[in-house]
Amino acid sequence: MNSPAVALTVIFLIMAVGSILGFLARSHHKMDLEQWTVGGRGFGLVLVWLLMAGEIYTTFTFLGASGWAYSRGGPVLYILGYQPLMYVVSFFILPPLWEVGRRLRLQTQADFFQARYGSTLLGAFVALVGVVCLIPYLQIQLTGLGLIVEVASFGGIHRTLAMILGFALVAAFVFVSGVRGVAWVSVVKDLLLLSCAVFIGVAIPRIYFGGIGPMFRMLMQVKPSHLVMPGATKDLGHAWYVTTVLLISFGFYMWPQYFAASFTARSGRVLRRNAVVMPLYSVTMPLLLFVGLSAVLILPGLSNGDLSLLAMVRKTFPGWFLGLVGGAGALTAMVTAAIQLLTGATLYAKNLFRPLLAPSMTDQQVAKVAKIMVLALSSGAVLLAIYSSLSLVSLYLLGSAGVAQFFPGVVFGLFSRRVTTYGVFAGMAVGILVALFLMLSGRDPYHGLNAGLIALAINFAVTAVVSKLTPAPTMGFD
């Protein structure tokens, strides 16, 4: 067999094994809504770790991070910067959130808003925003899947076909396995992805330069400006770095899927302990950046930076190894997309469709609507991925700016008794409008600051002021 055939065979084998594992993992559990969405709330330290870590090592970090190291240089450091900080934020908000979730039997992020602020409409609004923000994130996974197959087949299989096939598989996978199946596939994918990352991160600089140190020395001679901010960009300097790191650190656990993942834990303490150790899981991240930086010297002039890691692997290693790396990446895209689909579909069915259109629906019927929504969302994302050309990082920053607007409502909701439904509603709406306006009119960064963080600051202010002006609520968590 020639090398594209070998690579593709390995990729599809890995995807098939992953899917089978997902189907098997569900077989011992009766699949009601609670089991499908939050795994019966019985995950211990290891499984929560894997589920959460699995969601952090996504196609975005795998291809997007090396892609930005290649195309932008210094500004990519924001990824190393925010990773430990988002766990610091999670340390403070996830344990109390879990406690509330257990007491009120919450399954989704919108459930939290609905229960805390006593407003079905607010819950529906949060669900809507969450689903909309998930779409660009889903699109990242799809685009990644397409890139992997395209590179591995040396252009022989078109990206569009790969995306459609891959997503049919993901949708089927979510349909049958639910969150428990996804968690177990995530184990396989993490092992594969981490070992690939370590291996290529060490091997590629060693093969071409004799090590990581010599690689950097050469880069300092050839392109010293690439290694510090703003790198190859004009406007991604220190002010952008600080505001972007803050936005992602606050906003990360506002992604509805990560937010809801905390409900799968067995106890709040599991989450607290997780938050302490999780930054250690990111230590392989610099290695992925080194691959992108090596590509600056070895493969200059790539049309798409997101290709740099795969193109380096293809240039350096035999076909079966490209297949292994591609398979790890494809499985990652699948697992991440599966979680996102599961979350988006449940949000839609439980917090938008039922309360607004069919209040008398039973949980079984909700689960059915959610499964139909899995198909609708995945086909929508496929269409978008085919027609859009944004880079992986740009898509990620767009969605992040949106979900970060939940942060004031969550933090005030957990720790303050004075915040009101109107305050949260107003703050969130204004925040989302400001973020949308700045980003869609090409004003991100705005005067060197991350547009999403500007929106978040305004959101906080509006939430506080409107809460002061409206009557104090009687609710609040003790």
Next chain:
Amino acid sequence: MKPPSLGAILLGLVPFAANCFSVALWDRVYPIVLGLPFNFFWLTLWLLLTPVCMWGAYRLEEARDRNRRLDQGGGR
């Protein structure tokens, strides 16, 4: 919910100071440490040091939770 203790919040602010607010101080190539430009070295170092800070915060919060449970008289 009871907000976290001040000690834990202060410990949580340490990584924010190191990784985020001080960027102008460490975003430089020199001095090179362990073959890495200083900015890459610094951020990698804080992937390892953040758990140390948060382990301290963990001890504080767990101790506080234990005391609160004792105050309420139940061993739940």
